[in-house]
Amino acid sequence: MAKVIKIALAGEGGQGVQSIAEILAEAANEEGKNALYIPNFGVEQRGGVSIAYVQISDGAIGAPKFVKADILIPLSPRAVKRTKMHAGKDTVYIYDNSLVQEAEVNDNVVGMQYFDVTPPCPTADEANRDMQQDMIAGEPKTCSFTKPGPGVDPADIPENVKKVIACPANDIAKNELHPRVFNIIILGAIIAATEVLPLDTIKNALEIKLGDKFKANPQLRDMNFKALDRGYELIKSAM
Amino acid sequence: MQEVRENNVLQPAMPKCWNEETKPHKFCPGCGHGMILKALGEAIDELGIQEKVVFGCDIGCSLLSWDFFACDSVQTHHGRTTPVITGMKRANPDIIGIAYMGDGGGYAIGSQHLFNAAVRNEKMTIILCNNCNYGMTGGQMAPTTLPGMKTETSPYGRDVEQTGYPTKGPEMVAAVAPEGAYVARGTVANIRQLKGFIKKALENQLAGNGISFVECLSSCPTNWRTNAKQTWEFVEKDMAQYFKVGELRTPQAKEGK
Amino acid sequence: MAEVSLQGEQRVFMTGNEVVAWAAVAAKVDIMYGYPITPQNEIMHYWTRLAPKYGKRFLQTEDEISAGFTMLGGVMTGRKAFTATAGPGNVLMQESCVMAEMMRLPAVYVIQQRGGPSTATVIYAQQETQLTCFGGNGEGHRIVFSTSTHQELFDYTLKAFNAAWTYRFPSFVLGDGYQAKMREPLTIYEAAARGVDLVPTTPLVGEAKPGQFKHLRNTYNTEDELYEVVMANQRDWDAMAPKVVEWKDMHCQDADVVFICHGVVARAAVGAVEELRAQGKKVGLFRPITVRPFPDKQLADAVKNAKKVIVAESAYGQFLKMVDLALCGSKVERVPVLRPGIGITTEELVEEYNKL
Ligand SMILES: Cc1ncc(C[n+]2csc(CCOP(=O)(O)OP(=O)(O)O)c2C)c(N)n1
């Protein structure tokens, strides 16, 4: 039976959790692997945490959701609390230890029966600007993670996991790159932690997804790839 | 309107019949639902009927108001709030029954109920939020979607050849309801007037005259994908051009008093 | 990903709702009737975008009762039609479905189950299993395919149209919110590219020849008259059942314990069986693909050597009842895992096994 790698990502609406999951799953599919991605969805709530479940395997994939993740990545203090049940003894736990405030969510979808299934592009300058209006739109969400705050409470980090890695993706994005490539750093981190896909596959996937924008603004490509490499290196050295 | 100062900013007071525990409310920023319910709340306060009201909300974004008021409330099915409140009022005429719904709930799936409640002149109040689409399910075409307007199920714009023209609900109710009915169309762009309409509607129920129906032109910036300025333009110009604001039926006018 | 098309075949990665829309295109459906409801909305969203490109039509009706009956109108004219819904919408569709049963209309319904009762959740459940199989004032003369992968969603949507037009019983594709919203790879294809024949359609009304008019009837005067009609339908149904019934089993031959599930829950069971087999445990899986007609003999046969069966479903006993009925003569011990409105994972099933 081929090993199935189970990845759970959780964050605030607007952190781009669903877009990372989607890029990851699509890249795996392009590599000829089996991939399954399912967002959690429901009637949106204020303060709701968005969770994405991704599974990648060379063989068949079972149930769309799972209890214990191989890689669990909660990206906000609230997400850390919400995802405790997914941490197990074999879980590699990567969390963002930036000192950020609880997300300031511009929650313009509170109450909607929708989740960001097709997420807005993470590199857009303005929320929803890039939305393909004539496509099945996911829900536009934005949030700002630029305000300093207490960050994750260390007491909330689960203990009996395989490995805990802190990754200050938000700080790096804000201070070294651009807040918007925050989730691309995380994407790099996942690749390093799972080794399921070569980094180049993801670059390819980004190229396909954001190709037009890269062409219009080559700096964007640079910044995204830098973010990807940065996330990758960070976790590689910690693993 | 009463006003209080908070952080040195003028804040309109919350209607007394609002359930403070559930505020801030759950609608998107810029959504008209909250404004309509504010007008309704003030009207309830002014009439002092908080304890007598039974508030029924539909399935649609109106469902988010199931705990909005400090009044007895019930969430029903999509389109079925009119019959649920009808049933209550028939069984216990002492209540003030308010059915709150969206345009999909009232004019599509629940249109037969609206029509027949009007024909029977049910002594209840129906308040309907017209936001030109199905908000809760992610912006599909509604009976009220304007000609040419793009929605998830009219991706190339509403084609009136295929789907007809937007439903004019108050006009329909006004056409079929017997004497004693109160019918009006207000807009969130004129809250004072809207509150006046809603208050008259409730008074009509209190007086036992007949059905009272108020459609409210409302906003759904989330699904319209509009910013604040565009949202207001749409409500004030595009919608108001098609849907004429004003009173269509008052009991007095009908009786020629 | 390359532009999706239906020329030949193509491997794609998409949500289940999109899969259904493409399958309907592949089935050469003429018209979809529908009313918005989560988690089925995107079937309509994709269809309204695809339909004009393929010269197809769409009507958004005023509710599901209307969507069901407009579809009946559509199929009576000999056009291929379908609708899709969920939860409370499925309840409303039942009225049209019993008319289709009585009048033998090739109606096709796609159901993406959500939590119930009432408006409950928009997410996921298997609580419409009984409703979809028996939800009318009739004998449940329907064909219900319960899918568990996107590939099946595509294959069985195609099949549902063929079954409906071959046997003239209403046909359902029974999916759920998870299948609707998740993405996974599958191969979509033009029916011809796979040698799948699309059953031709014929009009019941609207193309009359002089002197040959049809009078479609739905009401009968006497008990005996009705009895004849229902029994004739029943005989057709009985003759059809063995031809359409489908199931999958896995390692049942030597299994001491057999999981019995349908739909997306069967995926969890596949995972559990693989994991437990790798540990040398003698477990198997039986999965009806058609929950109506139910593969009762096949099930009884599959578990004849087993000591216990674990029946797992995201509902409180709707599927269990069907299993119980099929196994009424068998002494095998039944261990129910009943989780209304909530998903079941591989880990949970392994745990249930370990508790035995
Ligand atoms: C029988 C049934 N059909 C469909 C739905 C799905 N549904 C939920 S809300 C809604 C539309 C809401 O639109 P509207 O009534 O205009 O209210 P809004 O959200 O725009 O305020 C629909 C179709 C349902 N809950 N029940």
Ligand code: SF4
């Ligand atoms: S989706 Fe539209 S109607 Fe619903 S709460 Fe948001 S703005 Fe209001």
Ligand SMILES: [Mg+2]
């Ligand atoms: Mg509406």
